[in-house]
Amino acid sequence: xxxxxxxxxxxxxxxxxxxxxxxxxxxxxxxxxxxxxxxxxxxxxxxxxxxxxxxxxxxxxxxxxxxxxxxxxxxxxxxxxxxxxxxxxxxxxxxxxxxxxxxxxxxxxxxxxxxxxxxxxxxxxxxxxxxxxxxxxxxxxxxxxxxxxxxxxxxxxxxxxxxxxxxxxxxxxxxxxxxxxxxxxxxxxxxxxxxxxxxxxxxxxxxxxxxxxxxxxxxxxxxxxxxxxxxxxxxxxxxxxxxxxxxxxxxxxxxxxxxxxxxxxxxxxxxxxxxxxxxxxxxxxxxxxxxxxxxxxxxxxxxxxxxxxxxxxxxxxxxxxxxxxxxxxxxxxxxxxxxxxxxxxxxxxxxxxxxxxxxxxxxxxxxxxxxxxxxxxxxxxxxxxxxxxxxxxxxxxxxxxxxxxxxxxxxx
Amino acid sequence: xxxxxxxxxxxxxxxxxxxxxxxxxxxxxxxxxxxxxxxxxxxxxxxxxxxxxxxxxxxxxxxxxxxxxxxxxxxxxxxxxxxxxxxxxxxxxxxxxxxxxxxxxxxxxxxxxxxxxxxxxxxxxxxxxxxxxxxxxxxxxxxxxxxxxxxxxxxxxxxxxxxxxxxxxxxxxxxxxxxxxxxxxxxxxxxxxxxxxxxxxxxxxxxxxxxxxxxxxxxxxxxxxxxxxxxxxxxxxxxxxxxxxxxxxxxxxxxxxxxxxxxxxxxxxxxxxxxxxxxxxxxxxxxxxx
Numbered sequence: 163x164x165x166x167x168x169x170x171x172x173x174x175x176x177x178x179x180x181x182x183x184x185x186x187x188x189x190x191x192x193x194x195x196x197x198x199x200x201x202x203x204x205x206x207x208x209x210x211x212x213x214x215x216x217x218x219x220x221x222x223x224x225x226x227x228x229x230x231x232x233x234x235x236x237x238x239x240x241x242x243x244x245x246x247x248x249x250x251x252x253x254x255x256x257x258x259x260x261x262x263x264x265x266x267x268x269x270x271x272x273x274x275x276x277x278x279x280x281x282x283x284x285x286x287x288x289x290x291x292x293x294x295x296x297x298x299x300x301x302x303x304x305x306x307x308x309x310x311x312x313x314x315x316x317x318x319x320x321x322x323x324x325x326x327x328x329x330x331x332x333x334x335x336x337x338x339x340x341x342x343x344x345x346x347x348x349x350x351x352x353x354x355x356x357x358x359x360x361x362x363x364x365x366x367x368x369x370x371x372x373x374x375x376x377x378x379x380x381x382x383x384x385x386x387x388x389x390x391x392x393x394x395x396x397x398x399x400x401x402x403x404x405x406x407x408x409x410x411x412x413x414x415x416x417x418x419x420x421x422x423x424x425x426x427x428x429x430x431x432x433x434x435x436x437x438x439x440x441x442x443x444x445x446x447x448x449x450x451x452x453x454x455x456x457x458x459x460x461x462x463x464x465x466x467x468x469x470x471x472x473x474x475x476x477x478x479x480x481x482x483x484x485x486x487x488x489x490x491x492x493x494x495x496x497x498x499x500x501x502x503x504x505x506x507x508x509x510x511x512x513x514x515x516x517x518x519x520x521x522x523x524x525x526x527x528x529x530x531x532x533x534x535x536x537x538x539x540x541x542x543x544x545x546x547x548x549x550x551x552x553x554x555x556x557x558x559x560x561x562x563x564x565x566x567x568x569x570x571x572x573x574x
Numbered sequence: 575x576x577x578x579x580x581x582x583x584x585x586x587x588x589x590x591x592x593x594x595x596x597x598x599x600x601x602x603x604x605x606x607x608x609x610x611x612x613x614x615x616x617x618x619x620x621x622x623x624x625x626x627x628x629x630x631x632x633x634x635x636x637x638x639x640x641x642x643x644x645x646x647x648x649x650x651x652x653x654x655x656x657x658x659x660x661x662x663x664x665x666x667x668x669x670x671x672x673x674x675x676x677x678x679x680x681x682x683x684x685x686x687x688x689x690x691x692x693x694x695x696x697x698x699x700x701x702x703x704x705x706x707x708x709x710x711x712x713x714x715x716x717x718x719x720x721x722x723x724x725x726x727x728x729x730x731x732x733x734x735x736x737x738x739x740x741x742x743x744x745x746x747x748x749x750x751x752x753x754x755x756x757x758x759x760x761x762x763x764x765x766x767x768x769x770x771x772x773x774x775x776x777x778x779x780x781x782x783x784x785x786x787x788x789x790x791x792x793x794x795x796x797x798x799x800x801x802x803x804x805x806x807x808x809x810x811x812x813x814x815x816x817x818x819x820x821x822x823x824x825x826x827x828x829x830x831x832x833x834x835x836x837x838x839x840x841x842x843x844x845x846x847x848x849x850x851x852x853x854x855x856x857x858x859x860x861x862x863x864x
Binding site for chain 1: 698
């Protein structure tokens with residue numbers, strides 16, 4: 163064993179993340195995967211499951227012989243819901259641990275904090291999280307859902323069902339601001355009007371005044387884009403003030419399992435578009451859920467981001483095996499073929515070569531008065547089309563930038 | 575919309591902001607304002623109260639008893655912390671910052687490891703009522719009443735009881751109090767426990783309305799420190815008027831421009847008050863009096 167391998171092993175042992183498989187791989191150097199997720203702090207409730215999903219997938223892959231006969235080794239750090247930790251650990255995994263790929267990030271603020279570092283050190287990162295869309299960066303693969311998948315489905319459905327006056331209550335950072343812009347755009351396109359908008363600083367937990375502002379505006383439904391555990395207090399407070407309006411969201415239930423944490427009926431009539439939650443009743447979903455619970459019996463909830471992380475590792479395996487290399491340029495040649503697909507727990511998913519985002523099956527989840535989940539509608543194979551249509555084509559050009567509806571890619 | 579509805583809504587928002595500021599700050603006012611111990615673990619005492627309340631309610635106790643358990647549990651933890659850590663640092667007030675900050679990190683991470691990343695809520699009791707076009711939560715009125723009751727009870731405790739007199743004597747001139755036969759160590763312990771218990775009470779009262787997570791204390795701590803800093807050393811002459819002023823600024827700004835401006839307004843008000851009255855409101859009142 164060379165000294166560098168020893169050093170790697172020692173680092174992995176120190177961070178407590180070495181995935182032990184059979185001794186058969188001793189001859190082959192492991193493929194190293196950096197895992198930077200929030201295991202403590204304000205976002206931990208939604209993200210500990212992502213780490214567990216990656217551990218589950220890594221264990222399965224290693225038991226089945228690894229990737230091209232090479233075992234998978236996880237280098238995990240707790241980013242503590244803190245953007246500066248992301249930057250620190252991203253430098254560490256890329257420079258010192260020399261990982262082949264990184265799975266990183268929950269909040270969009272953290273992603274934009276680490277993305278320039280991935281670009282600078284020529285790394286390869288997977289962002290396994292739903293977000294506000296628009297990242298056109300060849301160093302990134304995004305397996306989470308984006309607004310054209312979550313809002314283009316959800317908002318028209320809500321406007322048909324409940325009416326055209328919409329109120330947005332969103333977290334005040336890049337995710338909330340850009341998502342609110344998407345909601346505004348889609349409401350306008352569908353002939354509705356915005357009854358109001360309020361942006362809530364992260365960490366705020368008292369909503370009496372916001373609740374009153376909503377009642378004053380008299381919307382037909384409220385779009386809640388609240389992030390983090392403090393802001394989740396809104397539902398309990400709105401229910402106790404008897405606001406009694408339907409809610410629509412791209413982040414709740416599917417990430418923070420608020421319907422399990424709060425006492426019914428505080429989330430009654432909450433509608434969420436998500437590409438996975440544990441209640442989805444299909445054989446693939448049940449099988450994934452059973453495997454997850456077998457390895458982590460105390461997991462409070464298997465959420466959307468856990469599934470995204472799980473399938474991302476299998477997609478990575480497929481891409482490395484087809485490219486016969488962990489080199490990013492070789493892997494991107496495989497992505498450019500446009501047929502990197504798999505049967506995930508949610509259904510079939512494929513990577514779009516233009517944006518390196520993913521197509522998804524989108525489930526509309528409705529929370530009932532007893533907090534049970536029903537699925538009034540399912541949209542199959544929704545493509546992440548916006549970036550490609552707007553002019554981002556990573557097979558030709560890599561601008562390493564994030565775009566929004568009001569700031570689209572420059573026309574050639 | 576008629577004037578009465580508007581007036582009630584303004585009053586309700588003021589009461590709501592006042593209750594949050596005063597309940598979060600009372601425990602800190604006793605520990606920081608009176609004893610001079612900068613307790614950065616204040617939020618974690620609140621979290622402790624909230625968790626114990628929720629756990630006992632899940633176990634079948636009614637909510638008021640649950641809140642009592644939460645308060646007592648926090649007070650008990652307060653006694654332990656005072657005995658093991660704070661007692662040795664009364665002569666070194668700056669070191670208490672480091673010690674209590676460390677305690678807060680240990681408490682947050684320990685809770686995450688032992689209890690998990692979230693705890694199921696208990697639901698807000700009492701339902702809602704309607705005034706004009708708006709509906710309001712009855713429990714919020716309970717919180718406002720509770721904040722007034724806590725202020726009244728503290729006033730009575732420190733002014734009308736033997737313990738209150740001994741506590742004030744011990745904190746003003748410890749050597750003289752000791753010379754007169756007061757067990758000052760016991761008094762310090764009890765005062766600290768009283769502050770920790772008040773933090774637990776705030777946690778217990780807010781537990782039904784909030785997300786229960788290990789980091790929940792952090793959402794109280796800014797408001798708590800701000801109220802105590804501009805209130806000054808005296809709990810009653812300081813915390814109550816400070817809570818009143820800040821609640822007017824915060825609810826006014828929030829209803830005018832939203833939550834972000836509510837927070838900005840709060841901090842600007844603090845900067846102005848600290849600049850004009852460096853010893854806080856109670857310092858100003860007491861100087862006028864003498």
